[in-house]
Amino acid sequence: MQFNTRTPVYLQVVDYFKKKMALGKLKAGDEMPSRRELANDLKINPNTVQKAFKEMEDQQLITTERNRPSRVTTDGTVLAQIRSEIVDDAVAVFVEAIQELDVSVDELVDKIKRQYKEGTYDDRSVGS
Amino acid sequence: MQFNTRTPVYLQVVDYFKKKMALGKLKAGDEMPSRRELANDLKINPNTVQKAFKEMEDQQLITTERNRPSRVTTDGTVLAQIRSEIVDDAVAVFVEAIQELDVSVDELVDKIKRQYKEGTYDDRSVGS
DNA sequence: CTAACTGTATTATTAGCGTAATACACTAAG
DNA sequence: CTTAGTGTATTACGCTAATAATACAGTTAG
Structure with missing residues (x-):
């Protein structure tokens, strides 16, 4: 995972997990990685991860019982909105940037x- | 003109003028407003405007002879690229945000x- | 039980960037 | 000439994010 400099890293981490949830790679009730472990993997400070997780809790994307790994929320309505939130935002x-042009x-x-084609991604949805 | 907090103001000023040039509201050779005057109009610091103008000079969008108001470049190739730059960026x-989804x-x-329709703008291009 | 792992909280420090204040040099209009 | 307007340069301030170092509390695997 690579970060851009302009957006705060912790927010990029949030977006990263949001996408995973929207894609179903993380499902309701799934265990989230440990904060320390993730920090180590992403080569960032544990506190930055903590801030990201705090943000996700505030957005009700994950829940945490004390001293247990955080889990993806089981609230279906929250999960269902993630995708449309990403797209709508x-x-x-996008429109803000190009409107009037x-x-x-x-x-x-x-x-x-x-x-789309510049990536190596499946483009069946937009490709035709 | 209203600014958002996340993007630096001076870059928003640059984008503002880029759009004007792309739209032909500012044409080759046109005089740019004075830095102080613009700062006063936008209620921002003159140095912020200065930084924006410096950025536009680096991008060859404007040129400045000493102690004269800056002017829009007369370099047609530069002007011609502005619009496509905005759109491509x-x-x-946009694609980066939603790809894989x-x-x-x-x-x-x-x-x-x-x-588009949420704005009060002319939507004849995208509207049909 | 113990050791190693969870999440949480607090405090401090650092670095970078955007902004601000001020002064300078030059031009042009009166 | 003088004054008010240009652009320019220098320096400093303040905020935010990221890091860092600890400490604490609880759970779980051995």
């Missing part, structure tokens, strides 16, 4: 498709 | 159109 930022839908779709 | 950020083109276009 991204759309809002008179970009055609065709141009947008074309560029987005192109950008 | 926005697309890159398996979002269909239809869903994206639908959401983008919706978002």
Whole structure:
């Protein structure tokens, strides 16, 4: 995992886990990695991880019983909203950036498709 | 003009002018506002404006002869690239945020159109 | 039981960046 | 010439995030 400098690392960690939940790679009730272990893996300070986990708790994405590894929430409604939150936020930022520039839908779709292809990801959803 | 807290103000000022140039509201050779005047209008510190102008000079968007108001570059190739830079950057950020989430083109276009409509802007390009 | 692991809390320090205050040099209009 | 306006440079301040070092409390595997 690589971080960009502009966004706080702890928020990037939050987003990282949000994506995992949205993708189903982390399911309701799954155990989260230990804070110390994750900090070691990501080569960041345990306190930064702690802040990220605190943030996720505040957002009710995870729950923690005392002195037990945190777990992904079992609240289905919360989990169900994660994906749309990510997408909606991204759309809002995107439109904010290009609005007024008179970009055609065709141009947008074309560029987005192109950008997808630069990754090595499955593009069946956007690719056709 | 309103600023968000996360992005540095001076970069938001740069983007503001980039958009103006991309839209043709600022044309090649046009005089830029005075740094102090602009700072006063935007209610920000003159040094913040100075930093923004310095950034625009580094990007060759404007040129300045000593003790004269800055002017929009007359370099056509630079001006021609501004719009595509803005759009491409926005697309890159956007795709980065939602890739792997398996979002269909239809869903994206639908959401983008919706978002456009929340503004009071002319949506003839994306609206149909 | 004990040892090693959980999460949590507190405090301090550091580094970087954005912002601010001020002074300087030059130009141009009156 | 003088004054008010340019852009420029230097220095310092303040905030935030990240790190760091500890300490504490509880659980669990051996």
